[in-house]
Amino acid sequence: MNKASFEKVIPPEGSSFKAFYFKAPFMPYGGRWHFHPEFEIVYLPSGKGRRFIGTKISQFTDGDLVLLGPNIPHNCFNVGFESDNYEEYVIQFNGEDIKEASKFFKEFNGIGELLTKAQAGLSVNNKEKHIIGEEIKQMINLPPLEKLLKLFKVLRQFAEVSYESLHARQYLSLSVVNTGRVKEIYDIIQNNYQTNISTRQVAEKTGMTESSFCRFFVKSTGKTFKQAVTEVRIQNACNLLVNSDASIGTIAFDCGFNSLSLFNRLFKRNIDDTPNSYRQKYINHVQVSFPKIA
Known part of the structure; x- marks a missing residue:
């Protein structure tokens, strides 16, 4: 998955x-x-x-x-x-x-x-x-x-x-006014989060300049595009940690992180736990930490 x-x-x-x-x-x-x-x-x-x-x-x-x-x-x-x-x-x-x-x-x-x-x-x-x-x-x-x-x-x-x-989080919080356009951006993230997707690429796909795209996205979602991509990658990494036997390194690269150390650092920052500990808590049927994704 x-x-x-x-x-x-x-x-x-x-x-x-x-x-x-x-x-x-x-x-x-x-x-x-x-x-x-x-x-x-x-x-x-x-x-x-x-x-x-x-x-x-x-x-x-x-x-x-x-x-x-x-x-x-x-x-x-x-x-x-x-x-x-x-x-x-x-x-x-x-x-x-x-x-x-x-x-x-x-x-x-x-x-x-x-x-x-x-x-x-x-x-x-x-x-x-x-x-x-x-x-x-x-x-x-x-x-x-x-x-x-x-x-x-x-x-x-x-x-x-x-x-x-349940302390869950949406992928993106949408402004009512800009829901359609943000959903379009979200679809692009969903289809490309495993790659090195950039604001320039997405701005071109949505017909905006890079600077106007960045302003629009922060205003509509309350987060930067980079934060949103990281959130989607972490969400999918959590899913793979509990629903696959893949190694943590494989999961990190499959979810778009270009280094294991970066993945471990961002996972800890967002989930307040390490990937290995998160997986072990699932195996032991213990409730995992609350996310800090905003």
Whole structure:
């Protein structure tokens, strides 16, 4: 798994979002390392295992309920599942419209705040996750309007219970005004992070001068282009460390770092851990360090 694949979410006809259910052995997505611009709710009614979200590995017991913000790379939840009888309920929706509605309807205020906090991922770890889970189960076969109303109820319940941050990170934080252009740049990073990609090359591809490109990118994302490329490389290195047997040196070069020492230094700076220690903590089922990627 060299790259996080982009998942295009296509709601069914007559609906503005997607809600679906599947159960082993019928697993349509396997174990893909992927991302998408939609928010995602995942509910597992039972079982224990590990989550692989961003640069963080964490554990869950007695099922799971999480809310992920946009563009957080993650593995499918059957990866790391340690119990029998895997089943999963998933809701994928555009939260920006709901956050915008909270500006006009006071009833949505709590939901808007919830979605803002979900940018780093949230999990419910007490028995209330199964109360919300029952609402999610009922949603699957409802007509579109009733399904939408049920989504609002699920989000309201989520906002009212105790939850914890997963401390995950998006690949890039997008300005609403410049989302389209930044996504174009992001696609270029995704396809070229293993090479020595430069600001000059990307500026040419996007029809900007190098200086205007650098100003635009910092203004739109809050980070330099170099920082963004490093973030994507580190994210993919974390994925390879826990999902492959490749040597650390091989992973470093496969992810675009031209020296092992540079990789080790940047990995330590961003993840607050060494690559070898990060891998060993996964092997020993211990939660890894929180990332410091901004």
